[in-house]
Amino acid sequence: MADLPPLTSLRTFWFVAEHNSFKRASEHLFVTQAAVSHQIRQLEDFLGVSLFERGNREVRLTKDGQRLLPYVQQGFSALRAGVTLVKDDSDPNVLNLSVIPSFAARWLVPRLGEFRQRQADIRVCLTPSLRLETFSDGEMDLAIRYGTGQYPGLRSEFLLRDSLLVVASPAFVDAHKPTLASMATLPLLEDTSPEELGWSEWFKRQKLSEPESARCLTVADASMLIDAALTGQGMALVRRSLAQNFIDQGALTKVFALELESPYGYYLVAPEAHFVRAKVKVFVHWMKEEIRQSFGPEMMAYHGA
Incomplete structure (x- = not known):
């Protein structure tokens, strides 16, 4: 040595x-x-x-x-x-979970009550964070990340693929009746996070010229983008995983049929040994059941995300 x-x-x-x-x-x-x-x-x-x-x-x-x-x-x-x-889990009844904030707020938190009803002996400590969890302090049990799944030294288990679709509030759709021809005149909301596809790709796929000044709001936070769409500020290009609940509830409307398949997916990430912990195994099983019920098995099929 x-x-x-x-x-x-x-x-x-x-x-x-x-x-x-x-x-x-x-x-x-x-x-x-x-x-x-x-x-x-x-x-x-x-x-x-x-x-x-x-x-x-x-x-x-x-x-x-x-x-x-x-x-x-x-x-x-x-x-x-x-x-x-070779060491027992020091706290088998507490699950420390790191999750990207948008997925935590728009999908996971509303469902955690059901998990607690099933597993009353497990307390979930949720840490919403954009920071890539390294597990260096030994406190975190599991992370849910949106990316390519390549995290050196950690095991990544594919969870969910995603797509991006155009949504707006029903009131906005009724007032503006958006069409492909009118897109250049309507306010567009855009997520500028580096991992997201943007309006440029959407216009390219629709074979339309991209308007130069249609964007009325750009944010680097998908959850804020949905809030802006919910309040009728424009049309947003957002992940289906974050918008599906609002579409099902009628709070948002899918405006066009085209969906852009995201090059990224959601992954369960942790050191290899964490996946054998009883609390992690229970949570992972529950997560996959919920994902299947929410989005169907087709979005759980790995497509090289």
Whole structure:
């Protein structure tokens, strides 16, 4: 093992890279900022390269740091998985769950009451977060993420594919009676999150020229976009997974037949060992039942998302 640097310095490197800050890393590691700096210098001296570009308030990984980071993440995830395999779940009646906020608010939270009725002995602690959960602190049991399913050092279990469709409030549809020909004159609402397809792709698929100034609201939050559509502010291009409840209830109307298949899907993500925990297995089984009832088996079919 002489060719490896101390694990403490590698762990410190991981936390600094995750938080882009020596100060925030020191707070999470419960050590002084000077101790963090010392560990990073020790690691850089061992490797003979610079791992960070130092700024006034934050630091950034160098190219060498970027190359090293995924291997450090995978290494610690593998160590944690091994330790978990031989250690009992410290809190078998509490499920700590990280979920992207839009899916939590629009789909999961309204259904959690049914889960609690079935599993009264399991308390769900929900953390809505856009941050990619690394499981580095050992507290989180499971995450639900929207992406490609490629998370180094973690197991990803496909849950749901998705599509994007145009919706508006019934009042908006009645007032404007939207058609393909009138699209250039109507207000459009758009999610600017980097993982989402936008109106440009929708107009391209419809073989229409994209209007230059039709967007009246752009937000980087799918849940806010649905709120804007519900209040009649325009037409929104949104994920079916988030809009289906409102369509079923009559609060939103699907305006056009075209749906864009999303290149991303929803995944259950955790270290391999977490999937054998009884509380996780129960929750995963319930989630898949609910997804099947909500969207049908066709949206659970993996299409390379």
